Amino acid sequence: MKSFSKKVTLVMVFVLIISMSFVALAQEERALLGKLEMGEVVQFKNLDSYNEAPELKEMVENGELPPLEERLPTTPMVRQNETMVDGAGVYGGVWRDTFAVPIDGWNWGAGNVQGYFGIHQILWESPLLRGEMWKLNEPDPVPNLATDWEWTNDGKTLVMNFIEGAKWSDGEPFTTEDIAFTYNDLILNEQITSTATADDWTYGGQVTELEVIDENTVEWHFGAEYPMSALINFDRNNFPVSPKHVYARFHPEYTDSANYENYPTAIPAHDVPIVTMGAWVPIRYSAGEQLVMMRNPYYWQVDEAGNQLPYMSEIRFMEAESGETRTNNLVSGQGDRTNLENPSTFAMVRQESLKEDSNFTMSFGPFTSVYRLEMNLSKEFGVSDDREAELRKLFRDKRFREALTSAIDKEAISSGAFPGPLTAAYHGAYPDGSVYHSADNTTVYSYDPEKAKRILEEEFGFEDTNDDGIYNWPEGTAIAGDELIIQLKTNEDSAASVQASEALVPMLREVGINIRLQVLSGPNNTARTNSGDFDLSVARVDQAGTPYYFMDLIGPISSTTPGYHQEGSEYPRELLPFEQEIADLLQELRLSRTAEERIDILHKIEKLYTENIYTIGLYQLRQGLAINNRFKNISSDLPPYLYDYMVNAMPLQIIWVAEEDQYDELFLDEIPVEETYMNTEWSSK
Template sequence: MTPTVGTNRRAFLLGSAAAAAGVMLGACSTGDDTAGDDTAGNGTKGGGGKADGVGSSKKPLSAPAEFHEAPMLAAQVKAGDLPPVKDRLPARPYVVPHNWLEPGKFGGELRMMTPKVSDGQVREYMYGHSILRYLNDGMDIGPGIAESWESNADASEWTLHFREGLKWSDGKPWTTADILFWWEDLVLDEDHSAVPPDEMRSGKGTLAKMTAPDDFTLVLTYDAPAPLTADRLATWVSGGNGDVGPIWTLPRHYVEQFHPKYNPDAPADWASKDGVFYTKADFVRNPECPTLTGWRVTSVKEGEVLRWERNPYYWCVDPDGNQLPFVDRLIMSVVQDAQVGKLQVQEGRYDYVHGPFAQLALADVAGLKETADRSGVETVLWDNGDGTGNACFFFNYDYHDEKMRKLIREPAFRQALSLAFNRAEVQKAVHFGMGEATTGTMSPKAVEYHVGSEGPDVYRSWRDAYNAYDPEAAKKLLDELGVVDKDGDGKREMPGGDKLTIVLTFAANPNDVVSQSNNLMVRDWRRIGLDVREDPIPPESMDPGWQSGKIMGRGDWGVGDGPNCLVFPQWIVPIEPTRWAPLEGQFYNVRGTPAENAERDKDPYDRTPPRMEPEPGGPIERLWKLYDQCKVEPDEMKRHQLVWEITKIHVEEGPFFQGSVANTPSLTVAHRDLGNVPRKENLAQGGFTAPWIHPTPAVYDPEAYFWRNPDEHGGSGAGA
């Protein structure tokens, strides 16, 4: 069967919200809803995101007739230290297909910022190890190190064809043995901490069988349909230590020396996350570890700076045949204090900063524009694409106190709190009038909400269900539940007369957007007679308290997942213990294992780990049944319809999580001399920065960024 390479979706238009943001924000980036076409991609004039090209080619581009390389590499070829460029590239290299690209120049260095050396954000800049990759803001799936793929009719067997001639950064050949090592010697090794990713499980939850007929072909065989395999292979960024995605491939020729199967002298703690294996196998922390990314690390100074140089064997080229990357070197300085980082950006210390990583927000635009002459940077606004805003609120559906849990599970109680929240004020005060008021949903860019006429209708019904500011309606709902002021102190009590205090817990030191949103929400709830207490706690205390049912409600997490609702469905279906129904999510995890029937005689909160079954016929049991159908349904349209049914449960019996203002602009800064950084109008859906599983900016190929005047930015001969 020919693979389905993504699904076309129209972007959700937000023209009125953009207009409300005023001239200053409007000047940063404009919008265009034109989707990428199938045939463009040979480069456009103008450049740096100011070109007319929109989106990315959906079909792989043909390899150019000849290839070109950076002067620093050409010099090494001439000296006999490197093979010619055509011998360093695969037989069919990946041709970056973005329609906004203009011909670039080699050279220079790029100064960047990162919170810490080992942080997963560093990896989100580079798609180099990934099997497949997202294009057009998640509308399409394109090739990665696998150049093609197909499945059988019921999606129970998938075959991946990898690029012949692919090489690691040390020049050693890549083969399927580099994947089998990860699978057989790490994932299937009981002494190792690696876990199989979702794409290696069938719709029944059982592990796939992995075989490699040859060095460049991999076959995944499942015991049931696994229709989401391609989507899941495109998510995250693979490689390294797996902190923002599964590893999938490692340079076996280098890392097997740290594995006791191949080296009896390997340390006893080899398999721990900070043990010798993970440390040595991490291309970000260990300059000796070969990589498939566009740049390779040359030095690491923990807590200070991370330095990279171009990978001479990088397997991607631009449409003109230039081996990427264009920029010679990256210098990533570690800045943990967000306020210090913002000041340094204004001082011109950095050339490119992906705003979400540096906690840059719309409130920083004015300062950045005022200092633009000094800093040399411009502000770039891409759509966030989230469904709730940077912060959302959700009760613990499995809260340990029986009386409060019963109230939390009343849809009318949660609906009352949603109607009492003045989102228009948050939109104006926090987001400068941009974005869209929302009850709280999955991403408005998710494919299921752009299919036919029903998809957009289903999305709007969820978004608008309880987002109107109507405190009188909220009071009426509470009154009908018996949540009234019984003792005359001005605060409502529980239906039985017990004291009612809503505790909003969040990680200490929240960013400004989270803090402002929470403050306005708490104020609104107090105005309808609710006693609300804010409870900042250390981040490390959050998961244990939440997963044991001891924390009542959270206000420090946004819902940004996509590009479809099934590839990472944890917000709409409780299948793990970190979101709105933690004990039931944990029970889903143990279904079909001995733990499912263990400790039946114990209170759910005393089990190890704490877990409980859903109420028979209740919303969670019905969500599970629909999701289980989705996982084995090979027909894409039928899966969309199942997602609509899931959504209707959220509309009728939710909100299970509550948003404020969705799809607000996400701020990035780029030096005015830096080319091929797309603007919103270049992107098929205006950008999609919120979810980690849609890795930004990796999806826009920073390896194609270039300096128009490289001699002014480190030059081609400057040292790192």
């Protein structure tokens, strides 16, 4: 039976390799990678006339909404035809999707989780966008709420202008007061867990100061000249703007009766609709079942014909227990897109896509995503007993890290995940698909379990005193005689992370280490990381290929990053010598002004990272996308992940579906208006 299964798998892999070759050659005319100028992506300008979706037009006629011209900005953002490979769309239809992380609440400025899986990207709007940079021949952040920006001559002030006359989904004006509230009262507020911290905004030892000039203009004053990396901080992931008129009433700085303990839970998950600048608005949420979103009547973007976006009317997110359900829903015809991140599903999905009646197309990018083993390097933060204290000493010793990596057969883990061209062994720092990766700067530690045991015995004095195959702690330690037991946590939402973790258990047992695997829910896994309550952790890192844009993943850029070496409020962080070198290089990187400088610095970091085994690489993989064929304006080379995930790389609002392929909307009579918001629980608080 095993032999037959193996033959079937190899046949599927062969089919996948051949079909991938055809995909790579297909549809050049629908490709956008590196082809466009900024002005061919977005512009801000007035058009002669504007159009709106039929359901909104009817609401205007019924007196439920103001006319479109009053809802649009003074100068709307115009999505350019060059980005629309199928042209301007038609209105209507339903987007069917799936998410697998429960929604905490809607206060994203205070760390609430909105379910991930694309929901954040739909709701959060920011000054700039990095996700769409892949289309540009000269990649730079793309304007969004900010229309333009310019450095002053001394390079220490950035003047930034914002879209004029735009409105939140409840019809209230968007102004620079919302920017100031998000920055000063959320990001810089130590009492609130926001998407960024003051560390992220510190340059030259000075926290960046924001000066509001008027309703549409601000100035950012920096402590160093031309901190170009600051533009990264204006992205959706780092600076999702919160509506001041909604959240100030819950904020202690504005309301005497408010407190920081209750602020994060200001708007619970069930209390919808919520206020957003996004293209769709949540209007129904049943925990464990479904999230429904409807088009935002006040959305501030149009196409070149003046059609207010988005094209699609309705989004329905089914809530599931696992991300694999999203893939299964697409294959079965019940969903419209999925990320291909779990290697165990690759061959199955590809086989389904090749069927004559297949309803979707799939594609894969270069090696960009990695799985790695993270060791908790914090000396005291999160330590609760002698065992944990002794383990932290081991993790901070390069010799022990070398023993661990020598005990792990990375080729076997890679092949176990998927025996084919989509996975490969990984040795730390950046994946092979990254422009910053250099094999010459990567130290490779080979699989050598005998070496691992030799290090543990000769360098640390471990012995198996009772012949049960597990080492016992040596004399001189606080837990002498106890077994060498290490807890390993991972996220149940990532099947591949669980599989890799399970593979580590027998490998490390072979060298005398008893691994206790803990498979945790997503929120619990995150909470354990944030509190420093873990020994080892297997993590999937999708951003490893773009370290300039995610410096927190490669070193100590702030007090809370990386997650495996944080600083606690009562425990100052003691960086290891090589970590301090990386930290210094990261500060240089933040102030670098040319691509050449960045590559040189990142090569130095890669060398330090892999030499010192900062984390232990397990395997890397090519991420994929599978999208329903009925979706229009999907470019043939849309990357699964480059500067950001597909849902940030693709402006979802320009996706459309031909009328004959549309599913009927069910909630057109629930598009939110001013009265709808007045009936929410949060509006009466």
